Amino acid sequence: MTAATPPAPPTADNDWWRSAVVYQVYVRSFADANGDGVGDLEGIRQRLPYLRELGVDALWLTPFYTSPQIDAGYDVADYRDVDPLFGKLADFDAMITDAHALGLRIIVDLVPNHTSSAHPWFAAALAAGPGSPERARYLFAEGRGEQGELPPNDWESIFGGPAWTRVPDGQWYLHLFDPAQPDLNWRHPEVRAEFEDILRFWLDRGVDGFRIDVAHGMIKAAGLPDVGFNSMTTGRRQSELLGKGRLPYFDQDEVHEIYRAWRPILDSYPGGRMAVAEAWAETPQRLARYIGPDELHQAFSFDFLDATWSADSFRKVIDTALAESTIVGAPTTWVLSNHDRQRHVTRYGDGEVGLRRARAAALLMLALPGCAYVYQGEELGLPEVLDLPDELRQDPAFLRTGESRDGCRVPIPWSGELAPYGFGPAGSELSWLPAPATWRGLSVAAQAGVPGSTLELYRTALRVRHEHPALAGTDGITWLETEPGVLAFHRTAGDAELTCVVNISGAAATITGYGRPVAASADLTERGDGHVLPVDAAAWFERR
Numbered sequence: 001m002t003a004a005t006p007p008a009p010p011t012a013d014n015d016w017w018r019s020a021v022v023y024q025v026y027v028r029s030f031a032d033a034n035g036d037g038v039g040d041l042e043g044i045r046q047r048l049p050y051l052r053e054l055g056v057d058a059l060w061l062t063p064f065y066t067s068p069q070i071d072a073g074y075d076v077a078d079y080r081d082v083d084p085l086f087g088k089l090a091d092f093d094a095m096i097t098d099a100h101a102l103g104l105r106i107i108v109d110l111v112p113n114h115t116s117s118a119h120p121w122f123a124a125a126l127a128a129g130p131g132s133p134e135r136a137r138y139l140f141a142e143g144r145g146e147q148g149e150l151p152p153n154d155w156e157s158i159f160g161g162p163a164w165t166r167v168p169d170g171q172w173y174l175h176l177f178d179p180a181q182p183d184l185n186w187r188h189p190e191v192r193a194e195f196e197d198i199l200r201f202w203l204d205r206g207v208d209g210f211r212i213d214v215a216h217g218m219i220k221a222a223g224l225p226d227v228g229f230n231s232m233t234t235g236r237r238q239s240e241l242l243g244k245g246r247l248p249y250f251d252q253d254e255v256h257e258i259y260r261a262w263r264p265i266l267d268s269y270p271g272g273r274m275a276v277a278e279a280w281a282e283t284p285q286r287l288a289r290y291i292g293p294d295e296l297h298q299a300f301s302f303d304f305l306d307a308t309w310s311a312d313s314f315r316k317v318i319d320t321a322l323a324e325s326t327i328v329g330a331p332t333t334w335v336l337s338n339h340d341r342q343r344h345v346t347r348y349g350d351g352e353v354g355l356r357r358a359r360a361a362a363l364l365m366l367a368l369p370g371c372a373y374v375y376q377g378e379e380l381g382l383p384e385v386l387d388l389p390d391e392l393r394q395d396p397a398f399l400r401t402g403e404s405r406d407g408c409r410v411p412i413p414w415s416g417e418l419a420p421y422g423f424g425p426a427g428s429e430l431s432w433l434p435a436p437a438t439w440r441g442l443s444v445a446a447q448a449g450v451p452g453s454t455l456e457l458y459r460t461a462l463r464v465r466h467e468h469p470a471l472a473g474t475d476g477i478t479w480l481e482t483e484p485g486v487l488a489f490h491r492t493a494g495d496a497e498l499t500c501v502v503n504i505s506g507a508a509a510t511i512t513g514y515g516r517p518v519a520a521s522a523d524l525t526e527r528g529d530g531h532v533l534p535v536d537a538a539a540w541f542e543r544r
């Protein structure tokens with residue numbers, strides 16, 4: 001059923017996504033309205049004013065569809081309904097209506113590479129047997145070895161172990177992730193038609209865009225050729241090649257046909273409906289092929305996320321990403337953290353040092369032209385929770401690889417003295433992962449209105465980003481000459497100029513000649529006619 005009156009987009013601006021700040025809501029960990037310890041759609045609706053006040057333009061919601069939750073919802077059993085854990089379709093409608101009324105757009109996650117093994121198509125495929133039309137929608141194959149007892153090829157799951165599982169009749173099916181996530185056969189017309197219909201279903205409900213999960217994965221090389229090594233044979237994991245090399249199951253040229261078919265669907269709706277690719281490709285050039293006027297609008301720049309804390313590393317990544325985006329005529333999509341990666345406070349050194357750097361990185365990212373994605377909790381300076389007890393970890397990759405993404409998925413601390421810090425309704429003590437005692441001082445309530453807090457830093461930066469004419473366009477940046485280890489660039493519009501300076505040099509830097517400071521990740525002190533910018537800090541200066 002479609003909402004009677006699909007909520008109208010907040011503005012008619014078709015290009016809103018080019019410079020938007022998108023806030024990633026990891027639904028199960030954002031806000032829990034019904035007190036079951038898991039975040040939900042009503043929880044998001046209730047917290048929309050917080051997001052409005054923070055100053056973001058759009059939300060990306062991780063999957064809330066019907067799912068056994070083996071991979072936290074990235075195993076979808078019904079693409080057109082809400083899992084009872086998160087609410088009902090009516091809750092989605094209420095949430096998007098309120099979001100749009102507040103001027104916030106909604107991007108939903110689409111998981112096209114695989115379904116859940118609980119999806120009716122997979123149940124039908126298992127029941128129908130080898131050679132059936134039902135099996136043709138997935139990637140079933142005969143095994144190798146005399147009795148077909150070996151997997152059809154040497155492909156490895158991203159979550160560790162073989163990418164194939166054998167079913168009782170002897171055939172094997174492909175799952176690039178968990179066995180509960182069978183890969184679809186995207187050369188099958190029914191699969192393509194189904195997802196085009198799913199796109200329309202959510203577009204009709206008013207969504208402003210889609211984040212495409214594993215956007216590089218849907219087409220596998222013909223003949224399913226071996227990679228040639230894997231962790232079982234040589235000890236080297238195939239996933240090491242993600243973003244660095246070619247794999248026969250990722251970034252195949254044919255995948256672009258799918259996006260060329262989707263783009264006219266998005267374009268047929270008013271208000272600038274967009275799609276962002278979670279894609280891994282060997283080079284920035286191959287990544288850029290996912291974006292452009294006839295494919296997707298954006299692709300996350302994971303090279304920026306992976307840049308080490310050094311001026312050279314950031315400068316190289318920024319220059320490459322901006323050059324590529326100029327060629328394809330689409331903005332760069334900056335991101336520092338997400339639900340799959342260790343939080344950047346921790347990646348940059350953890351503790352006080354990591355937090356200082358993370359705050360500086362925020363000013364760096366938010367001054368760059370293009371779109372920026374903020375992962376929930378980074379505006380609070382949350383670190384990775386490194387000491388979750390093993391028995392509480394839920395990431396399906398944990399059992400197979402010993403690596404778990406749970407530490408960046410701990411529920412958001414909103415208020416109060418005790419965990420889970422207002423994650424649920426008053427009095428609720430449940431949260432699906434426990435928040436550490438050290439988070440008391442990091443809650444929204446503990447930081448709101450406190451000068452110098454990370455939350456206030458983000459609020460200031462987002463306000464300046466919206467208001468300052470020099471940050472309005474999508475024109476490039478001009479690097480300025482500085483001492484080694486200090487990054488400085490400016491953006492201009494007419495007489496307006498905004499300069500971002502990041503000090504990664506190891507010593508305090510004196511900054512003069514860029515005008516008045518409008519945001520700083522650490523205290524600046526005046527010196528002569530300039531300012532002293534401490535180590536691991538960033539500041540914005542403006543002239544109009």
Ligand code: GLC
Nearest residue numbers: 071074111177213214339340
């Ligand atoms: C993407 C998601 C990740 C998920 C995987 C399989 O990488 O971001 O969370 O586990 O796809 O769907």
